Amino acid sequence: MKLFYEEMGSGFPIILIHGFPFDHTIFMETAGKLKNSARVILPDLRGFGKSSAGYAPVTLHDMAADLHELMDELGLQKAILGGHSMGGYLSVDFCRSYPERVAGLALIASHAAADTEEQRQARLKNIEKIRNGQAREFLMEGMAPKLTKYPELAKSLNEMMVKTPDGTLIGCLQSMAERTDVMTWLKESGIPAAMICGEDDMIMPLARAEEMAKKMGADPLVRVPAAGHMLMLENPEMTAKGLLEFLRRVEENK
Numbered sequence: 001m002k003l004f005y006e007e008m009g010s011g012f013p014i015i016l017i018h019g020f021p022f023d024h025t026i027f028m029e030t031a032g033k034l035k036n037s038a039r040v041i042l043p044d045l046r047g048f049g050k051s052s053a054g055y056a057p058v059t060l061h062d063m064a065a066d067l068h069e070l071m072d073e074l075g076l077q078k079a080i081l082g083g084h085s086m087g088g089y090l091s092v093d094f095c096r097s098y099p100e101r102v103a104g105l106a107l108i109a110s111h112a113a114a115d116t117e118e119q120r121q122a123r124l125k126n127i128e129k130i131r132n133g134q135a136r137e138f139l140m141e142g143m144a145p146k147l148t149k150y151p152e153l154a155k156s157l158n159e160m161m162v163k164t165p166d167g168t169l170i171g172c173l174q175s176m177a178e179r180t181d182v183m184t185w186l187k188e189s190g191i192p193a194a195m196i197c198g199e200d201d202m203i204m205p206l207a208r209a210e211e212m213a214k215k216m217g218a219d220p221l222v223r224v225p226a227a228g229h230m231l232m233l234e235n236p237e238m239t240a241k242g243l244l245e246f247l248r249r250v251e252e253n254k
C-alpha cells in the first residue's frame with residue numbers, strides 16, 4: 001500500500017516510524033535536528049495520519065511490507081530504521097523479512113521481546129472494549145495516562161489518537177499481542193542496533209529496557225532524561241543526539 005510520507009534533509013537515509021496510535025508528526029521536531037546529517041523520511045503507517053487504512057485488518061507484517069514498498073519507491077537500497085514503540089515492533093518484523101535492506105535498527109521506547117501474558121490479556125480485553133464502541137475509553141483511560149506527564153503535550157496527543165479508525169486500533173492490538181521474542185535472532189543477525197529510552201517511561205520501565213538491551217546486543221542503551229514514552233516530543237534534543245550517535249556508528253562501520 002502506498003503511504004503518505006514527508007521527507008527532509010540529505011545524507012544517509014533514516015526512516016522514523018511512529019508508534020501506536022500516532023502519526024509521523026510526532027517526529028517532526030527530532031527530524032529537524034537530524035536533517036543536516038541525514039535524509040529523514042517520515043511515513044504515516046496505514047490507517048494513521050494521512051495514509052489510508054486499506055481493507056484487511058492490519059498486521060505489523062503488512063506495515064513492514066508497506067515500508068519495503070516505500071523504500072523501493074524512494075530508490076533506497078538500505079536505510080536506518082528508527083521505530084518508536086509499535087513502530088519498533090514492526091521494524092523488527094522488517095529486519096526479519098528484509099535484513100539486506102537494513103543498515104541499522106534504532107528502537108525508540110521499543111524492544112524486540114514478546115508481550116508478557118498480562119500485556120497480551122490486556123490487549124485482548126481492549127479489543128473487546130473497542131468492539132463494544134468504547135474506543136475513546138480505551139484511549140483516554142488505558143493509554144493517555146501512561147504517555148506523558150506534560151499536560152500540553154497530552155492534549156495534542158489525545159487529539160491525534162482519537163482520529164484512528166477502530167479497525168486499525170483492533171488490527172494493531174491483535175498483531176502486537178501475537179509478537180514473538182526475537183532478541184536472540186536480532187543479536188545473531190549482526191544488524192547494528194540501539195535502544196533509546198525515556199528515563200520515566202511508564203509503558204517500558206527503564207530497568208526492563210536495560211535488561212533487554214543486553215539480550216539483543218544494543219548495550220548500553222541511550223537514556224533520555226526528563227522524558228517518558230513520548231521522548232521525541234518531551235526531549236527532542238537528546239533523542240536526536242542518540243540517533244545521530246547511532247548514525248555515526250553505522251556510517252563508520254559501513
Ligand code: MLT
Pocket residue numbers: 018019020021084085086087176203
Ligand atoms: C506504542 O506507543 O506504540 C504502544 O504503546 C506500544 C504498545 O502498546 O506496546
